[in-house]
Amino acid sequence: MSEDKLLPLRQQIDAIDAEILALLNRRAKIAQEVGHVKAETNAPVFRPEREAQVLLKVAERNPGPLQGADVQTIFREVMSACRALEKRVTVAYLGPAGTFSEQAVYQQFGHAVEGLPCVSIDEVFRATEAGTADFGVAPIENSSEGVINRTLDLLLQTTLNISGEVSIPVHHSLMTKEGTMTGIARICAHSQALAQCNAWLNQHYPSIERQAVASNAEAARMASENEAVAAIAGEMAAQKYDLQVVSANIQDDPHNRTRFAVVGRLQNGASGKDQTSLVLSVANKAGAVYKLLAPLAKHGVSMTRFESRPARMGAWEYYFYVDVEGHAADDKVAKALDELQQNAAFYKLLGSYPRSF
Numbered sequence: 001m002s003e004d005k006l007l008p009l010r011q012q013i014d015a016i017d018a019e020i021l022a023l024l025n026r027r028a029k030i031a032q033e034v035g036h037v038k039a040e041t042n043a044p045v046f047r048p049e050r051e052a053q054v055l056l057k058v059a060e061r062n063p064g065p066l067q068g069a070d071v072q073t074i075f076r077e078v079m080s081a082c083r084a085l086e087k088r089v090t091v092a093y094l095g096p097a098g099t100f101s102e103q104a105v106y107q108q109f110g111h112a113v114e115g116l117p118c119v120s121i122d123e124v125f126r127a128t129e130a131g132t133a134d135f136g137v138a139p140i141e142n143s144s145e146g147v148i149n150r151t152l153d154l155l156l157q158t159t160l161n162i163s164g165e166v167s168i169p170v171h172h173s174l175m176t177k178e179g180t181m182t183g184i185a186r187i188c189a190h191s192q193a194l195a196q197c198n199a200w201l202n203q204h205y206p207s208i209e210r211q212a213v214a215s216n217a218e219a220a221r222m223a224s225e226n227e228a229v230a231a232i233a234g235e236m237a238a239q240k241y242d243l244q245v246v247s248a249n250i251q252d253d254p255h256n257r258t259r260f261a262v263v264g265r266l267q268n269g270a271s272g273k274d275q276t277s278l279v280l281s282v283a284n285k286a287g288a289v290y291k292l293l294a295p296l297a298k299h300g301v302s303m304t305r306f307e308s309r310p311a312r313m314g315a316w317e318y319y320f321y322v323d324v325e326g327h328a329a330d331d332k333v334a335k336a337l338d339e340l341q342q343n344a345a346f347y348k349l350l351g352s353y354p355r356s357f
């Protein structure tokens with residue numbers, strides 16, 4: 001019988017689990033000590049650059065057969081639980097619970113956090129600025145639909161820094177209470193999700209009315225209460241609202257992703273694999289943008305993103321949202337930014353933070 005063969009293997013697993021448990025608690029006790037040292041100096045509990053280094057190291061050292069990304073997921077949760085012994089950080093995000101924003105919170109902080117769902121992106125920034133939340137998580141860009149303008153505008157005004165970025169795959173499913181589309185009169189979702197599934201909906205359900213609502217989670221909640229409503233949302237929402245998936249992965253782009261910015265009052269140290277975000281503007285003259293960015297090339301700093309946004313009220317035509325490789329304190333980045341600032345009519349450093357993995 002296979003049970004006879006399984007028993008000794010399971011005994012080995014039990015013994016190893018006892019060792020893992022002891023080691024985890026040894027680690028946790030040291031994290032508690034770190035917490036006491038930090039409390040004496042009022043130092044920040046969450047240190048993204050240190051957590052990024054731990055995650056990079058475990059992936060590098062990982063002998064297998066476990067996958068590097070899976071080991072990182074485990075260690076992210078270990079750090080989250082250890083950090084919660086120092087203090088449970090509160091993180092504001094665009095709610096309600098069950099949205100991709102909540103998933104982004106867990107991806108950055110692990111599950112041992114206090115999530116604070118907010119009704120708008122403005123509220124995420126406000127709660128974080130006011131100190132109600134230690135950090136905020138706001139969507140910044142979707143690979144199919146482009147930038148989230150409100151987040152870019154708020155980054156321009158805020159006193160907060162970007163202290164991290166999270167990129168998550170966004171897979172949408174069509175879901176209903178009964179798991180069938182019979183009797184469905186409306187398909188509800190956030191306007192972004194409707195846009196991301198537009199071609200699929202045109203092909204499969206061209207004649208069913210579509211309605212944009214505040215969030216995908218709100219659509220799921222509506223579907224759970226109304227048998228004539230179908231929702232488009234992530235699998236997390238199907239579980240939360242007890243809905244059945246009619247079709248999974250209905251987004252037009254199979255590689256659809258959303259990038260989120262983590263904002264807070266913290267100014268990160270360097271992790272060794274960082275990125276720096278800034279906002280710039282120049283007078284509207286021929287060659288001005290070329291001249292503005294010249295110091296990056298001069299000092300060998302790679303630009304990884306360049307986004308322009310009309311300056312609706314300012315004295316300048318456009319704001320440029322620029323990401324460069326490296327930390328603002330790195331020698332060549334510091335020199336490049338210093339020269340760049342001299343050429344710019346407007347210059348704002350948004351923050352340096354570990355690149356997302």
Ligand SMILES: C=C(O[C@@H]1C=C(C(=O)O)C=C[C@H]1O)C(=O)O
Pocket residue numbers: 031034045046047048050051054078079080082083086
């Ligand atoms: C233990 C620390 O505090 C937190 C927890 C960490 C961990 O469990 O490894 C790492 C960084 C911090 O976010 C620390 O700063 O070293």
